[in-house]
Amino acid sequence: MNRRTTKVFARQLVHQLQQSNGGIVLLSGPLGAGKTTLVGEMVHLLCPQAMPSSPTYTVINQYAENIFHADLYRLWEDDTNMADESQINQVLESIGLLDLCVPGNYVFIEWPNSLKLPGAIQVTINIKENGDREFIIA
Numbered sequence: 001m002n003r004r005t006t007k008v009f010a011r012q013l014v015h016q017l018q019q020s021n022g023g024i025v026l027l028s029g030p031l032g033a034g035k036t037t038l039v040g041e042m043v044h045l046l047c048p049q050a051m052p053s054s055p056t057y058t059v060i061n062q063y064a065e066n067i068f069h070a071d072l073y074r075l076w077e078d079d080t081n082m083a084d085e086s087q088i089n090q091v092l093e094s095i096g097l098l099d100l101c102v103p104g105n106y107v108f109i110e111w112p113n114s115l116k117l118p119g120a121i122q123v124t125i126n127i128k129e130n131g132d133r134e135f136i137i138a
Contacts, residue, residue, distance in 0.1 A: 002132050002133065003037075005132065005133060005135075006034060006037055006038055006041055006133065007041055009038065009135045010038055010041035010042045010045060011045060013025065013042060013121070013123070013137075014042050014045045014046060016121075017042075017106060017121075021103055021104055022066065022103060022104045022105050022106050022107075023106065023107075023119065023120070023121060024101050024107045024108075024109065024117050024119065024120040024121065025042075025106075025107070025108050025109065025120065025121045025123055026109050026112035026115060026117070026120050026121070026122045026123065027039065027108065027109065027110045027111075027112070027123050027124075027125065028111070028112060028122070028123070028124045028125070029124055029125035029126065029127075030127065032127070033125040033126070033127055033133065034125055034133050035110045035111075035125060036052075036054045036071075036110065038123070038125065038135075039052060039069050039108045039110070040052040042106075042108065043063050043067060043069065043108075046063075046064070046067055046106055047063055047064040047067055050063035050064060050067065051063075052069065054071060055069050055070060055071040055110075056071045056073060056074065057074070059071060059072070059074065059075070059095055060095065060096070060097060060100075066104055066105045066106060067105070067106045068100045068105060068106070068107045068108070069107075069108045069110075070095075070097055070107070070108070070109045070110065071109075071110045071111060072109060072110065072111045072112060072113070072115070073110065073111040075091055075095075085116075088114065088115060092115075097109070101117055121137060122137070122138040123135060123136070123137055123138075124136045124138070
């Protein structure tokens with residue numbers, strides 16, 4: 001993985017989020033694509049003293065008063081076809097994630113699957129044949 005490309009993309013995305021006073025970023029891509037690495041770069045830019053780590057088992061990590069990182073992989077692994085929006089919202093409410101998605105907070109969510117949050121930035125990371133990463137914003 002080209003760390004320089006990840007750092008440049010992280011700087012651009014953080015700048016965009018800071019202009020909007022926070023925001024939600026939904027990160028998709030295959031295992032090993034660099035979702036957690038990208039979040040780590042963004043967290044360091046927002047809070048240099050933070051020590052980002054994967055929230056795979058904790059589900060949500062908090063790095064500062066308004067910086068959160070969620071990994072929903074384990075929530076979907078048993079029910080990957082959870083398509084009912086009310087079911088999805090019920091799960092997100094039960095872990096407190098929806099309460100964090102408010103103005104002024106920075107919320108990074110890995111493995112969002114079919115999750116739809118108003119105003120969220122969708123980032124997809126693809127792995128190219130040469131191992132480099134391609135970042136796509138939708």
